[in-house]
Amino acid sequence: MIPAAFEYYRPKDMDKVLSILEEHGDDARVMAGGHSLIPMMKLRMADVPHLIDLQDVGGMSEIEIGADTIKIGALVTQSDIIDHAALADVAPILREASLQIADPQVRYMGTLGGNIANGDPGNDMPGLMQCLDATFTVVGQDGERAIPARDFYEAAYVTAREDGEVLTAVTIPRPKGGHAYEKQKRKIGDYATAAASVQIVNDGGKCVSAAIAMTNLSDTPVFSKTAGDALVGTSVDDAALKAAVAAMLGDIDPTEDNRGPVAFKNHVAGVILRRAIARAWSRA
Amino acid sequence: MSKKKHVTLNVNGKTEEFLAEPRELLIYTLRERLNITGPHIGCETSHCGACTVTIDGKSVKSCTMFAVQAEGAEITTIEGIGGPDNLHPLQEAFKEHHGLQCGYCTPGMITRATKLLEEIPNPTEAEIRFGMAGNLCRCTGYQNIVKSIQAAAAQMSAAKEAAE
Numbered sequence: 001m002i003p004a005a006f007e008y009y010r011p012k013d014m015d016k017v018l019s020i021l022e023e024h025g026d027d028a029r030v031m032a033g034g035h036s037l038i039p040m041m042k043l044r045m046a047d048v049p050h051l052i053d054l055q056d057v058g059g060m061s062e063i064e065i066g067a068d069t070i071k072i073g074a075l076v077t078q079s080d081i082i083d084h085a086a087l088a089d090v091a092p093i094l095r096e097a098s099l100q101i102a103d104p105q106v107r108y109m110g111t112l113g114g115n116i117a118n119g120d121p122g123n124d125m126p127g128l129m130q131c132l133d134a135t136f137t138v139v140g141q142d143g144e145r146a147i148p149a150r151d152f153y154e155a156a157y158v159t160a161r162e163d164g165e166v167l168t169a170v171t172i173p174r175p176k177g178g179h180a181y182e183k184q185k186r187k188i189g190d191y192a193t194a195a196a197s198v199q200i201v202n203d204g205g206k207c208v209s210a211a212i213a214m215t216n217l218s219d220t221p222v223f224s225k226t227a228g229d230a231l232v233g234t235s236v237d238d239a240a241l242k243a244a245v246a247a248m249l250g251d252i253d254p255t256e257d258n259r260g261p262v263a264f265k266n267h268v269a270g271v272i273l274r275r276a277i278a279r280a281w282s283r284a
Numbered sequence: 285m286s287k288k289k290h291v292t293l294n295v296n297g298k299t300e301e302f303l304a305e306p307r308e309l310l311i312y313t314l315r316e317r318l319n320i321t322g323p324h325i326g327c328e329t330s331h332c333g334a335c336t337v338t339i340d341g342k343s344v345k346s347c348t349m350f351a352v353q354a355e356g357a358e359i360t361t362i363e364g365i366g367g368p369d370n371l372h373p374l375q376e377a378f379k380e381h382h383g384l385q386c387g388y389c390t391p392g393m394i395t396r397a398t399k400l401l402e403e404i405p406n407p408t409e410a411e412i413r414f415g416m417a418g419n420l421c422r423c424t425g426y427q428n429i430v431k432s433i434q435a436a437a438a439q440m441s442a443a444k445e446a447a448e
Contacts, residue, residue: 005286008306103418108342
């Protein structure tokens, strides 16, 4: 399991990162924790002639909790998220999801930015970011731009980030109401057979807003606006749950693979979403 | 052939300097270059945890890191945790409570467990199982691995109290 040879760069600032990216184009990739990229390089499914290690580039490891928004640097790891008490207070869904990613060793290395930018439909953070209506900051030679998570994913491993750009931070509106990240997986360390992110607001027994996104049930994460809308104005009773699940099933497009046939995935997606909504509502 | 990089690591308290191709994975550096053969190669795909070492205070699967990434890091392997003449309480407990059968996963298990007990000195069974989820035992000896870690935690806490 030896990857093909590559040149290794460990620049100290973003200008240098961007100039290496510009020089080598498609042949260069940035790496944070490396726990998605290195396994692919070992299998020789990813060919990276020029590897840029981001670990010495400053300013991407902070978690800033503002009055209205939360900003998280791209190099913040899953274990940083789990250990950050103030973050768990204002956005508990992040911790709940992070605890369901991979295993302890991988969570020390795996970063939020890597999980988001990689574009693997199996990654958990993209769907969660869509649920939370996050905005991604990317930087390139022409400066910074912000891309909504709900517009970022185009196909498996294809995102709105251009080749010469680097994802540096994520900004999330402070979540309101109850939350749940529910994930069905075959074993520890596996990607989801189906996972659901739910953030829901209860006002006097009526649901006034609901955001729902699904993971690993299409070649991109799926933000299901219709599923959320099916809950709004209801008391989240059985009829509303059924309507939300039916709406979600209309938005996902799973394919058969080693996690099961399409009918099974649709079934699991429904069960998982029902559980996630019920749990989020009980906390709302 | 890519350009070799100069790498300096501190492994178990000893400074190691060498030139390595960037694609050299840390587990090979440890085992083949430095003859530190405690960390094992099991699955080599980031699943089994047999190659677990501690790098700057984090438990890391050394099959999923290039040696060049660890430049400047402090690394502890099972060899740095204890030896035949000075067993670590976890090693003692694994011996006493049959926490190993074939022993292949043991260096990774114990290395990971040292870090787990640093973070949670008196873990519940559930916390042990969750915190050790990145280490697989093909003999399926989990019951006794959990018992061993519980015993070591109790022993280490008692020793700490006695010292205070």
